[in-house]
Amino acid sequence: xxxxxxxxxxxQKMAINAGVIASAFTPGTGSLTxxxxxxxxxxxxxxxxxxxxxxxxxxxxxxPKNTKELKRIKDYDVKVTGTFVTSSPAVIKRLMPGSTIDSxxxxxxxxxxxxxxxxxxxxxxxxxxxxxxxxxxxxxVACHIINALSTGGFxxxxxxxxxxxxxxxxxxxxxxxxxxxxxFEIYVHAGTNEPT
Numbered sequence: 001x002x003x004x005x006x007x008x009x010x011x012q013k014m015a016i017n018a019g020v021i022a023s024a025f026t027p028g029t030g031s032l033t034x035x036x037x038x039x040x041x042x043x044x045x046x047x048x049x050x051x052x053x054x055x056x057x058x059x060x061x062x063x064p065k066n067t068k069e070l071k072r073i074k075d076y077d078v079k080v081t082g083t084f085v086t087s088s089p090a091v092i093k094r095l096m097p098g099s100t101i102d103s104x105x106x107x108x109x110x111x112x113x114x115x116x117x118x119x120x121x122x123x124x125x126x127x128x129x130x131x132x133x134x135x136x137x138x139x140x141v142a143c144h145i146i147n148a149l150s151t152g153g154f155x156x157x158x159x160x161x162x163x164x165x166x167x168x169x170x171x172x173x174x175x176x177x178x179x180x181x182x183x184f185e186i187y188v189h190a191g192t193n194e195p196t
Contacts, residue, residue, distance in 0.1 A: 041085065
């Protein structure tokens, strides 16, 4: 069968496993500090980046809809969704923007903080990539969500004999100080052989 085949480098270009969601990651070195992992997840994490287009020719006489020379990207919707099966006061605060922590008590408010470390804080979704995914030189796909804000609300679901679940949705945000910076970056790094 002529077309029943796959590329010869398929296994060198696969992203595998569930990966992690973290507050910080260093793509230049592939370094992840375990304490920056926000929590254990169930069912994986979904990252969706959707461009919103403007068709500058849609109301021009004799101009076909979707003429490529007149198409523009207005902005992007950047979403991260998933479910935590672990939690902590810091994670719950992240899921409830505007809240404060006092020891073990998390109190919501109506005020969002745009300061560094506030409610709009970057997150990373990092997963293994390539057939070389060892502990030192492993490949990775890393999605950097800039100015991520929890927009899905707080959800705490329990079930008899099962783990409690904390669903999440984060949205990347633009900034007035950098309006041309899309709130999303992606890194694809092929691994190399581990030292012997």
